[in-house]
Amino acid sequence: MNLMVKVYSYLIQIAFLLLSPCLTIAQDRILINSDFPGGNIEVLSIDHDTIRLKTDNSFTDGEWFYWYFSVSNITGQRITFEFEQENVYARYGPGYSLNNNQTWKWYGENRIKDNAFTFSFSDKDSIAYFSIAFPYVEKNLLSFLSTLKNHENLKVDTLCISPEGRAIHKLNIKTENGDPEYKILITARHHACEMMASYVLEGIITSILTDRNCTQLLENAEFMFVPFVDMDGVMNGEQGKNRIPRDHNRDYIDESIHHSTAALRNTVPEWSENKLRIVIDLHCPWIHSGINETIYVVGNSDPVIEKQQIIFSNLLEKNTTGDLKLYHKDFIPFGTSWNTADNYTKGRSFAKWAGTQKGVRLACTIEFPYANVSGIPVTRDGAREFGKAVAYSMVEYLNLSKEE
Template sequence: MKKVFLVLSLIGNFAFGQEIKIESDFPGGNIIISKITQDTAYIKPDLSLNEREWFHWYFKTLNISGKRVTFKFEQNNVFTKYGPAYSINNDRTWKWYGESRITNNSFTYSFNEEDTIAYFSVSIPYTEKNFNEFLSNVKNPDLIEKSTLCLTDEGRKVEKILISPSGDEPKQRVVITARHHACESSASFVLEGIIESVLNEKNLEYLRENVEFLILPFMDKDGVENGEQGKYRAPRDHNRDYDSVSLYQTTATIRNQIPEWGDGKIVMTLDIHSPWVLGGDNETIYMVGVEYSQFEKEQMKFSHLLEKNAWEDLKYYHKNFMPFGVSWNTNKNYSQGLSFMEWGLTLNGVLMSTTLEIPFANVSGATFSADGGRGFGKTVAYSIKEYLQSISAKNEFD
């Protein structure tokens, strides 16, 4: 994706000769600037690699001290319920601007005199930098083996994380993936919570002693770093690349490596996503049902566990489970190709393969935050433990 920046000479409430800059030439950045009229910037998401309209955007502004700027979008459906996420004078402390501040696809921000740079995004961003920072601060990092799955088409390293039992061979294996669609950043905070919980939660010894996790945090690594939509990428996106010949190096590599690595011990695969930007089901955490009843029964068990273990701020409700054939979850939606969830069902030994959808901002009335996402990751980790324990107990009884 071609990155852009434009020096904007704004008039009106700006002093003569002062200029601000709008840039997207940084990891995750995405914006197209159409024109500037007085104190208003007319902008829209870059959809240059997409077959359909989507909503990801993320930019920074400079030379903003004491200025008041309106950012007007030339595309509908580009804001969450709580408006844009923003971070002033850094790209670390993110807040939601507020739903009452969006008018006619635009928002206005009045910068203080001490403000020098501001970041705005449709969601709380997450790129390789964030993941590396997480790993550098996580407790018990010696339990993690970090390596490279493969190189992308653009030469980036795709991270592969293994968390393995310290002694004996694992009794069970689990595969967890995220960011098949590059822009779905809320999924990454949940993944952090899963990893942190598996490594450190006192009551998750069962996982540390019996289960090996293979975790792939960036399935569309180039898309994440380039700031691309990822969803509905032409000619097909990464989560429709699991049949015929894979177009992307990441999907081709795991199709080749995971079956051998699994050795018949993979019992569960989990793919974490984010849905459409707002409204209806898109503002609840939900699981996506599979077509086959024997596998859906296992999903139902896991769904009930998620509801039971949802102690933190972000809640999961089993009533939001989306069965196959409901809403977008139909054969038509998978016409481009096989998804990771469907491919997971073909692996030897797998009892459950599922997808979790994590909203960007509004989660059943609660506001999504980085810590909230990590808290739900803890819910997922405890649910994985209980699900795997039930399988182990059943096998011993049989």
């Protein structure tokens, strides 16, 4: 063989070696993907039909539990998904969605064994999505807003631009005469991973706009909603909670380090015109056990605000007529459970900052569980139904305030 032929043959061999693994992957290897909005996973190994996984805790101080991935090349296969760390499932196992990511269900309480679950895919299944719960990213919000296009007093605006160049949405609902008696501010996703809070927010907005029992709100109150305070975190699938050096819900002290929190601190005092009366921040607690499986209001360190929270918490109990009930007994006064000064050493929370704003009577954080409310599985509609209770309670709260 002359030198040229040798070199040519060698190059062909290298090309074959380089291409052959790719061909195998493309044909039949199970593919795990998290490269889509909200996606989060680290693949540790794929060994035949067993996949070892870990949550991606980038930018997070310690470990947190949020994960969301797709798996393809699954047709007719039985696959085991095994997490390296503990505490990555809520009460009813993983949320899952087959062949699209529109409809989500719980896989089931008894399907987890040694941090793993096994799923048998049918001959019709080509892709599946799994997550800690039922993901909610920008496309979910846009799809929700598209159902409200006919409501002219709902305006979609931008609070500010995120560090990665995304518009951080700000929604306004104005009164018809343009001269509101009150203003109300509601936020969600200060912690990016807390997706179930977004369905509650949908329920609140829908009730304000469409429920006859909330007409009073439309007539007298102007609203501002910020659905994704940590927009980049939501879209990148980051935990958000315990973000380094401090997360969005500890960023209301000194100079804010996050764009959206700084923008809220700038925008709200001017927008308020001293009419801001109610501020609600929607969260999800830890994933399971005890208080984390109840809906509850977090007591404010200011006793004057806390007194109003107790009134509101009782109204929420009265108005939660759906399956997912809030009981006022689960209210966590400041200084009890996790709600102590020690929990706020990294900075001031949004609700605490909001409580100091001129005219604000009620500032509160509501914690809404990922999966289980006192033994009842959380569904997306159940979360929206709870949102209705929040809207009804605002109506009653404002009426009570008038009487004082």
